[in-house]
Amino acid sequence: MRILIVGTGYVGTTTGLVFCEMGHQVTGLDLDENKIKALQAGKLHFYEPGLDELLSKHVTAQHIEFTKKTKKAVKENDIIFICVGTPQGADGSADLTYVKNVAHSIGKYMNKYKIIVTKSTVPVGTAELVTKWIKEGQEEQVPFDVVSNPEFLREGSALQDALNPDRIVIGSTSETARAIIREMYRGFHCPIVETNPNASEMIKYAANSFLAMKISFINELARLCDGLSININDVSTGIGLDTRIGPQFLRAGMGYGGSCFPKDVNALIQIAKESGQPLSILESVVQVNEEQTIFFIEKIKQTLGGNLLNKKIAVLGLSFKANTDDTRESPSLHLIDRLLAEQVQVRVHDPVVKIAAGPSIVQFQKVEETVAGADALVIGTDWDEYKNLDWVRIKQLMNQPILFDGRNMLDKRKIENLGFHYWGIANH
Missing domain, CATH: 3.40.50.720 (NAD(P)-binding Rossmann-like Domain)
Structure with a gap:
C-alpha cells in the first residue's frame, strides 16, 4: 500500500518506518525543511534507540521518501496518516490547529477516494471535526473515510512497541475503511479492537491517564511509607x-x-x-x-x-x-x-x-x-x-x-x- 505520513516527528517517523518494515511504500510529509533534509540524508532529528539504523536502511532501499510537496504527496497516496502535534492549550485542552490545517490541505488536493487516519492524540469528537474540515477544503466532492488509530508508543522503546504492539485500535464507522486498515496491519500479531472513532479516541486518553494514575498512586504512597520507615x-x-x-x-x-x-x-x-x-x-x-x-x-x-x-x-x-x-x-x-x-x-x-x-x-x-x-x-x-x-x-x-x-x-x-x-x- 502507498501510505502518506503527515508530520515527521517522533510518532510520524517511527510509524512510517515500521510500515516500511511491513512492506509498504511510505512518504513522509513535513513543512520543516531542516527535518526533511536530515531525514533524506538518513539522519534522525531526535534520539530513539534503533530507529536511526532503520531509517538508513529504508532510505537506501527507497522504501521511504520525504518531501515538502503537499499537493503531490496527497494525490499519490491512498492512506494518509495525520501525525502532527496537538500541543496543550492554556486551559489544558488539546490545540487542534495543526490537525485542522492538514485536514484542509487533504481536502483541497485529494483526487480520489482516500482513507485519512488520525494517529495524533486527539480529543473525543476529532474524527467528526476532521471530516468537516476536509469537506471545507474540498473544491469538488471526493469520497473519503476518516479512521481513528491511536499510537501507544513509549519513548525509549518506540521501535519495539511499534513492531510488537499490545493491541491495534481501529475506530471507524465505515466497514470499507476498517477492512483496508485491517489489511494494512495484516503482518502484526496482536488483538485488534474495532470500535467507533469516539471510543478509539477515548481509549488513548484513558490508557495514558490510567498509567499516570498508577505513578501518582505509588508516589503518594511513598510519602506515607517514608514517614513510617517502610x-x-x-x-x-x-x-x-x-x-x-x-x-x-x-x-x-x-x-x-x-x-x-x-x-x-x-x-x-x-x-x-x-x-x-x-x-x-x-x-x-x-x-x-x-x-x-x-x-x-x-x-x-x-x-x-x-x-x-x-x-x-x-x-x-x-x-x-x-x-x-x-x-x-x-x-x-x-x-x-x-x-x-x-x-x-x-x-x-x-x-x-x-x-x-x-x-x-x-x-x-x-x-x-x-x-x-x-x-x-x-x-x-x-x-x-x-x-x-x-x-x-x-x-x-x-x-x-x-x-x-x-x-x-x-x-x-x-x-x-x-x-x-x-x-x-x-x-x-
Missing part, C-alpha cells in the same frame, strides 16, 4: 505481583513527565469538565505529580541543613526518562528550576540532552567533572550508565558524599557501604 520498593513488589495490578509504573520517583502523560491527563480533565462530569481522581493525579518534586527538594533541604544558598549540587540526567532526548515536563528540569530558585550552583550531566548554560547552571561532558566539588548529588534520570558508575571515585571527587536517588535505581546498601549518605524515595 521501603516503598518492597510494597511495589508486593502489590505488583497481583496480576490484577501488575508491576509496571509502580516505581516511586520524582513524578511523571514527557510529551504524553501531562498533556493527555490535562486534556481528559478538560474534556470531562466540558461534559459536566469532572474526573476528581485525575485532578488528584495531577496535584500529586506537581507536589512530588516539592517533596523531594524538601528532603534535600532538610539533609543539607535547611539552607541551599550557594550549595553546589550535581544533577545526573535531564530527559524525563532514560533512552530519550525528550525533556518536556521533565521532573529533573522541574527540580533544577526549584534548586536555582534556592540560589544553588547547579552542575548537570546527560548522555544525550544538551541545555543552555547560565550563570548558576553548568553542563559537563563527563560525570566526574559534574560531581567534582559537589555538596550533594541527585540522580534525576534513570540512565543505565549512572547505575554502573565508579562510585568510589565519585565519592572521592565530591565535597561531601551525599546522594539523592530520585529514581530509586541504586542499591542502597551497596552505596551506603561505600560511605555515602543515601536518600531514595521511601527507600529504607
Whole structure:
C-alpha cells in the first residue's frame, strides 16, 4: 500500500518506518525543511534507540521518501496518516490547529477516494471535526473515510512497541475503511479492537491517564511509607505481583513527565469538565505529580541543613526518562528550576540532552567533572550508565558524599557501604 505520513516527528517517523518494515511504500510529509533534509540524508532529528539504523536502511532501499510537496504527496497516496502535534492549550485542552490545517490541505488536493487516519492524540469528537474540515477544503466532492488509530508508543522503546504492539485500535464507522486498515496491519500479531472513532479516541486518553494514575498512586504512597520507615520498593513488589495490578509504573520517583502523560491527563480533565462530569481522581493525579518534586527538594533541604544558598549540587540526567532526548515536563528540569530558585550552583550531566548554560547552571561532558566539588548529588534520570558508575571515585571527587536517588535505581546498601549518605524515595 502507498501510505502518506503527515508530520515527521517522533510518532510520524517511527510509524512510517515500521510500515516500511511491513512492506509498504511510505512518504513522509513535513513543512520543516531542516527535518526533511536530515531525514533524506538518513539522519534522525531526535534520539530513539534503533530507529536511526532503520531509517538508513529504508532510505537506501527507497522504501521511504520525504518531501515538502503537499499537493503531490496527497494525490499519490491512498492512506494518509495525520501525525502532527496537538500541543496543550492554556486551559489544558488539546490545540487542534495543526490537525485542522492538514485536514484542509487533504481536502483541497485529494483526487480520489482516500482513507485519512488520525494517529495524533486527539480529543473525543476529532474524527467528526476532521471530516468537516476536509469537506471545507474540498473544491469538488471526493469520497473519503476518516479512521481513528491511536499510537501507544513509549519513548525509549518506540521501535519495539511499534513492531510488537499490545493491541491495534481501529475506530471507524465505515466497514470499507476498517477492512483496508485491517489489511494494512495484516503482518502484526496482536488483538485488534474495532470500535467507533469516539471510543478509539477515548481509549488513548484513558490508557495514558490510567498509567499516570498508577505513578501518582505509588508516589503518594511513598510519602506515607517514608514517614513510617517502610521501603516503598518492597510494597511495589508486593502489590505488583497481583496480576490484577501488575508491576509496571509502580516505581516511586520524582513524578511523571514527557510529551504524553501531562498533556493527555490535562486534556481528559478538560474534556470531562466540558461534559459536566469532572474526573476528581485525575485532578488528584495531577496535584500529586506537581507536589512530588516539592517533596523531594524538601528532603534535600532538610539533609543539607535547611539552607541551599550557594550549595553546589550535581544533577545526573535531564530527559524525563532514560533512552530519550525528550525533556518536556521533565521532573529533573522541574527540580533544577526549584534548586536555582534556592540560589544553588547547579552542575548537570546527560548522555544525550544538551541545555543552555547560565550563570548558576553548568553542563559537563563527563560525570566526574559534574560531581567534582559537589555538596550533594541527585540522580534525576534513570540512565543505565549512572547505575554502573565508579562510585568510589565519585565519592572521592565530591565535597561531601551525599546522594539523592530520585529514581530509586541504586542499591542502597551497596552505596551506603561505600560511605555515602543515601536518600531514595521511601527507600529504607
